[in-house]
Amino acid sequence: MTTGNDERDRMLHRAIGECVALHEEPVIGLVLEKLPVDFDLLPEELADALAEMKLAQPTPTPTPAPAPAPAEAHISREQAQRLIEAAHVRLDNARIAVRAAQDEMRNTQGKLADAIRSWQEQADPLTPAQRREREMRNHLASEQAKRAARGKPYPQANLFVQKRMQNSGNHRGAFPRNYFGRSVAKAPGAQ
Numbered sequence: 530m531t532t533g534n535d536e537r538d539r540m541l542h543r544a545i546g547e548c549v550a551l552h553e554e555p556v557i558g559l560v561l562e563k564l565p566v567d568f569d570l571l572p573e574e575l576a577d578a579l580a581e582m583k584l585a586q587p588t589p590t591p592t593p594a595p596a597p598a599p600a601e602a603h604i605s606r607e608q609a610q611r612l613i614e615a616a617h618v619r620l621d622n623a624r625i626a627v628r629a630a631q632d633e634m635r636n637t638q639g640k641l642a643d644a645i646r647s648w649q650e651q652a653d654p655l656t657p658a659q660r661r662e663r664e665m666r667n668h669l670a671s672e673q674a675k676r677a678a679r680g681k682p683y684p685q686a687n688l689f690v691q692k693r694m695q696n697s698g699n700h701r702g703a704f705p706r707n708y709f710g711r712s713v714a715k716a717p718g719a720q
Contacts, residue, residue: 541575542582545579548560
């Protein structure tokens with residue numbers, strides 16, 4: 530590297546400052562990541578720069594020693610049997626408590642359902658059949674109101690159809706009224 534010593538120190542101090550700002554320990558690997566690729570850093574240089582910046586050189590943490598295995602408990606067979614029986618008693622008591630709580634929950638849910646039902650009946654004391662009839666009457670009334678508001682759907686329709694009728698609409702099928710009651714198998718004058 531061709532830079533001067535002052536420039537080199539500034540670059541090293543800036544890299545250490547970046548490590549401190551990022552809450553990283555200024556160890557040689559992390560400091561080198563923040564320096565140019567061709568920067569050769571020796572551990573002594575890093576220690577000197579940390580001393581200049583009044584930062585302590587990180588001390589390597591020793592690996593913890595494996596904890597000794599806990600001593601095996603020595604209890605007699607009778608003591609173990611009593612502990613197991615006590616655990617069974619606690620388990621049975623817990624099961625009974627769970628069943629009691631479930632029964633209480635069912636009773637509370639039933640009371641809630643009854644309260645909701647009575648509240649609904651106070652608001653609408655009709656039977657389901659009476660409610661259906663009321664809804665049907667309301668629907669029919671609303672449909673009639675809509676029709677009345679619309680008026681006749683097409684007031685010009687009858688006039689339009691009557692104009693298209695020939696002989697003022699006095700037709701029996703395809704023949705005019707004066708043919709009414711006659712046989713049309715043979716027309717007069719036809720052979």
